[in-house]
Amino acid sequence: MRPRIFVTQPIAPHGLDRMRAVADVEVHPDATAPIAKASMIEGVKRADYLVCLMHDKVDAETIAANPNLKGVISMAIHPQLIDVKALEARNIPLTVIPPMVSEATADMAMALILACGRRVLEGDRLLRSGIYPGGQSNYLAGLGITGKTIGLIGGGGRIGKLVAKRCNGFDMKVLYSTPRRKSEAEEREAGITYATIDDLLRQSDIVSMHSPLRDDTYHQIGDREFGLMKPTAYFVNTSRGPIVDETALVRALQNKTIAGAGLDVFEHEPNVPPALLVMPNVVLTPHLGSAVLDLRIEMAEIVASNAIALIEGRTPPNLFDFAGPVT
Structure with missing residues (x-):
């Protein structure tokens, strides 16, 4: 079976296309509001990898929803809304994006x-x-x-x-x-x-x-x-x-x-x-700080590169260091 990726909200199409080349990708279609927790949990249950945005809260319950979760790919610079301890406890890798906004x-x-x-x-x-x-x-x-x-x-x-x-x-x-x-x-x-x-x-x-x-x-x-x-x-x-x-x-x-x-x-x-x-x-304004089209395209490309590296068993370019501070 191909790896499965669940994406919590639409991101730039080329990034999605790159992930689709190596995995089956399901995208929650609503771009007007953050995904509800229940919908995220259901998506996580169907996936091997979770791609989430900065505003998504990925708590211990969400992570526990899938015992076989293999990775979380975040479009955040600092994963403040992700339970990094829950991921570390299960040795689930987490990727982020570099400071670019x-x-x-x-x-x-x-x-x-x-x-x-x-x-x-x-x-x-x-x-x-x-x-x-x-x-x-x-x-x-x-x-x-x-x-x-x-x-x-x-x-x-x-x-x-x-x-x-x-x-x-x-x-x-x-x-x-x-x-x-x-x-x-x-x-x-x-x-x-x-x-x-x-x-x-x-x-x-x-x-x-x-x-x-x-x-x-x-x-x-x-x-x-x-x-x-x-x-x-x-x-x-x-x-x-x-x-x-x-x-x-x-x-x-x-x-x-x-x-x-x-x-x-x-x-x-x-x-x-x-x-x-x-x-x-x-x-x-509804948190538009990084809402610049070319920047969001670049962010999606980085997310795709992180996801593909995890799937292919390589070290992702933006692997989060669990030993470092969450700032």
Whole structure:
């Protein structure tokens, strides 16, 4: 019998075709929502290998559904939603993808910064409703981006530096805050200035999140931090949802503690607080950070290469190291 692969959501066709050359591939057809756990379990039962996306939760129950599961091929850089201990206990290999979404995610952060500051979605909705205030009306006056101060929390990494590069093009002052300050040469090259997180929050016209999700960054931003921000400032998150206390964010927006927010990630994805859905000063996107066509094609090719290597008994190019940290 040919090996069987179950894919939790459609991915780029050429990657699927490459896997079909060596295995029977079943794809859960719904691309509009993450696969339900029950459907994933049923798919795992019918497969030798599971191909899952970053947003799929692969827990111990899912892994146990098939005693003969031979491998999990993830389209995630960090398998935070996969029970790696359950896989390790059964010696089931896990593959991931390399860090490759930085440029696309930085683009998304910049898109949200501009959309929030210039009130792009509010203008779009207004125009579609038949209202045209006029080219010099103050009705939708927003925050000019050029020359303003942006604060990048966790901004010393790959994505933060790329956001800084884009902001430098707008002549913005770029503050960053990380647990370990970068060298002066690195700061100068990236065009960033170090600040404590509290000073960053007080000074910034826009605060953008770039912290990795760890135990020490869970709810890194809450009531106290929003209270330090300017009432005219905007908050943007393209990192991970649980870094922000979403209930505190809703309070800050409702109480006009901050001016607005741009969010690509949420604390309890795919669920979004109903209060955020009705706020006109909030721009919401469904985790589109890496949703760039050529990038998704490349990601599918890497997934296919990992799957084919496992099937052929070779070491996959992106084999996850169970002994290393899950960051």
